[in-house]
Amino acid sequence: MRGLKVSSADWHAELKSAVRDPAQLLTALDLPDSLLPAARAAAKAFPLFAPGGYIGRMTPGRLDDPLLRQVLPLGEELDEVPGFAADAVGDAAATKSAGLIQKYQSRALLITTGACAVHCRYCFRRHFPYSTAPKSVDDWEPALDLIRADDSLDEVLLSGGDPLTLVDTTLAELAERLAAIPHLKRLRIHTRLPIIIPARVTSELLAWLCGTRLTPLVVIHANHAQEIDDNVANSLARLVDAGVPLLNQSVLLRGVNDSTTALVDLSRRLTDLRVMPYYLHQLDRVAGAAHFEVPISRGLQLIAEMRTQLPGYAVPRYVQEIAGEAHKRVLA
Template sequence: MPRDKAPIPRTLRTPAQLEAAGLVRPDALPELERVAESFAVAVTPAMAELIDPTDPADPIARQFVPTGAELDVRPEEMDDPIGDDPHSPVKGIVHRYRDRLLLKPVHACPVYCRFCFRREMVGPGSEALTTAELDAALAYIADHEEVWEVVLTGGDPLVLSPRRLGEIVRRLNDIPHVGIVRFHTRVPVVDPDRVTAEMVDALKGGRAATWVMLHSNHWREITDQARTAIGRLVDAGIPMLAQTVLLKGVNDDAATLTRTFRALVQARVKPHYLHHGDLAKGTAQFRTSVAEGRALMRELRGDVSGLCQPTYVLDIPGGHGKVPLTPDYLEPGAEPDAWTVTDPRGGRHPYRG
């Protein structure tokens, strides 16, 4: 979206920088400084240029620009809402599921989402794993032959240099039982220039397959530059999925979700998960109800291509894993093998089988 001010040359990291760029009001600065004391701030030029500062409901600003609402911390909100810590046997590893685990080599991101479920753990000054810590994490993976998939997350692993990324991918490829190396990232949409040919070469595995899971929440994030970055990955043979967070005031209506999922599919990225909002501190402003999310998924089912249908999931607080929150379409009948099936428009039909 066009802006009246000059282009923004660098990532905005303080409330004062946001104010100078015209993204927050001067009278909001004292409150936003309090927010920044607890939660990291960063808005890349690619995202700042998309924000319409005249629109108080701008969905890009809502995701990245801090507000005083983040100071409202509810009793049910937690430092570690999805329970990473109890499943972290070695620094940098979260092993919640038998055949896959998280490897978190870095806790920095190019942007800091205001709804982030790891917002207590990420930010400037959050260290990357040292050489010894990375060695220990990779040794853990090598020692656990049940681990088939390694998910690199953090933070955003694509903030690492291509040299460092390539080293990690090579070392994972040297572990015989690792079959998939998956990267979770926001970089192709929030900092697309970072996706260079050198980075793509670093991500490509050898024996193990590389997948990229893109985090994108709104169709306006899928700019021409983002499509170019995604194209570099997909054209290199790296398949891509997407995860989206259901966010009040950003994408909590069927029209926005439809347009977002269609934009992803047109960019050759398959929507995989629609996450229900986590109970992270200061994020109540973003959370919908489960009932609202289920109703949206039912609305999408009827008239939107199956390619655009993610699974609506909840990461159960306390580290118990993800479960689908899918609407119900099937009810048992009075007799064996008798069912009633509800179609996407609410019609009910008998079925035997």
């Protein structure tokens, strides 16, 4: 890896030093400069953002590296493809107040921040109007008031962006305010940080996550076994050892994990680490991500092949989110 700091015990430092310039990414991975104009053009619409430790898990010289494919801006992102839209999953229609989304009965989702530890090129929220989301704990109060007033809710999800890009003092304060709402039972965190910057799993994080009366759950997001090196494995073990149930969601992505081998290897790696494969998502049809789409017929075939190789608990549910539906559609 040329000119890159590839690991750090300090997650803030790793976030701060993340690669934002496509030229730096191409140089670090010995990839040709000819890719640069398209990468720069696509990064104007959705910037490149990839920490050195994640880039360090990529294979230099391989444009088909499954991790690189998830972060390298490509010219195809600028193609307008019918059926692919800015708000692919109906977030706007389900927004109850700034930063509060409710699509399903009994749980609601807080957009805690617009920041992420990595910019996934296929992200369903790549066009989300994060500038309208709350910026501080006090800004969350209108959303918290709605949660307080609705005793049909028993679970709150912290999402984003990635909630774990916020500092632990802020998250601890938010967790306390949620725990003070009597009808809430569970606090669920959706995060890719333990995969991207495993040093994010700090003692302070475990303290607030496990330190309220709410039952914690963490849903991580890994798409390929190559993302899970020893540092990631150790951080996942810290969460499980602290008593936090860990689930994984993946997105089915062309050129990343659309093979039986890739999906089986990922499920085996996860289950060995005590992480339950939860969802395999059909790609949300967000503008700029059409080149990642895998036909549902192929996804069904892949799940059928996984069933022949894995125990039932290691096969994720293959789901699709359709805006306005009462739950995710289970495809297999």
